[in-house]
Amino acid sequence: MLNKIDRNKIKVAEEAVRYIKNGMTVGLGSGSTIDWMLKKLGESVNEGLDIKGIPTSYKTEKLAREYGIPLTDSSNVIEIDLAIDGADEIDEQLNLLKGGGGSLVREKIVDSVAKELIIIADESKLVPALGDFLLPVEVVQFGWELTAHHISQLNCVPYLRKKDNNEIFITDNDNYILDCSFEKIPQPTRLHEKLKLMTGVVETGLFVGMVDRVIIGSDNGIRTHVNEF
């Protein structure tokens, strides 16, 4: 039996697939909302839609293969027509906080070069300002404690991400994730820039000024927000 949130995720997944046209190279994001999108996209591919997907995580790659979606990788591609991805928080300017599943680096590489980026989410992801969700920051394993100490000087507590069995979570790029409590992030660009300047930081989960369209699912249906830039 599907819960309300899953039903809303399915609605936005179906709507997003309508934007995928024959011949497109499509960035495939990561996360539970995207898992539904992959299912729908697989159905369209089986009905004849001719596309190539670029997965942003091993999990997405595995699921896409199971659904019969043809894949390529970044070494074969110079242009991505469209990327579809999820988010952990979306603010009023359509800036995002991402990385709850630990896929932020590959997502940002793909999402940032796509000609169009569509984000799909249920309405619980809409927030007035980013930061209630801990900000994921991917760091190299070597010296992570030093990097964490450096990050904590920005007035946050960085927690090393662990799995349910208490082992350290390792990303698809063999790095660690520090989940950082900032409470509120009023200036995401400034914070992102400060973090990126720190040696040891690979990438942050702040996706600023990248989104073209957000499709939100709620019990009343779906609504689309278009970024006017």
Ligand SMILES: O=C[C@H](O)[C@H](O)[C@H](O)COP(=O)(O)O
């Ligand atoms: O690393 C994970 C990604 O950024 C996901 O897109 C994000 O966490 C949203 O995932 P979900 O659709 O499961 O809420």
